[in-house]
Amino acid sequence: MKKYLIIAMLVLTANAYAQPHENETRREEIEQKKIAFITSKINLTTAEAQSFWPVYNEYQNELKAMRTKGKEELGRPSEWKGKLTEAEIDKFLTAKFAMERKKVDTDEAYYKKFKQVLPMEKVALYYEAEMEFKKELMRSMRDGGQNRRGKPGE
Helix, strand or coil: CHHHHHHHHHHHHHHHHHHHHHHHHHHHHHHHHHHHHHHHHHCCCHHHHHHHHHHHHHHHHHHHHHHHHHHHHHCCHHHHCCCCCHHHHHHHHHHHHHHHHHHHHHHHHHHHHHHHHCCHHHHHHHHHHHHHHHHHHHHHHHCCCCCCCCCCCC
16 A cells, blocks of 8 residues: 555656646647647748847736746735735735836837837737637637637647
8 A cells, every 4th residue: 555655656756747848838838839830821931030039028028027027026926825914905906007007108118119029910910819819729729729710829
C-alpha cells in the first residue's frame, strides 16, 4: 500500500510540474495560430510585415505585463470573497478600474503606432481580425476543440 501511495504522489507531483509547461506550450500554439490568422486576414506586404510585427509584439508584451501585474496585485474576487471589508473591496474595484483605463490608454497608443506602419484599411482589418480570432477561439474552446468551422487560423 505504501508503494502505491508513493507512486501516486510522484505522479501527482510530476503532473503539477508539467501543467505550467503544458499551459505555456498551449499559449504559444494559440499565439502562432493568431499570427497566421492575422497575417492571412490583413495580407501584409513584406515591408509592412517587417514594420508591423515588432510593434505588435511590443504591444502584446505590454498587455501581458499588465495582465500579470493585475493578477499579482488584485487576485481574483473568488479568492477574497468573504475575506475583505467593504473599504478593501472598494479599493480593489477602484484599482481594477484604473487598470482598465491603463489598458484603454495602451490600446490607443498602439493604435497610433499601427497607423504609422500600416495603411488605415489594414489597421482596421487588423482589429477586425483580432476580434474574429477571439470569437473563433472561444467557439473552439466551447466546442471542446471540435469547432465545426475549423480552429482559428486554419
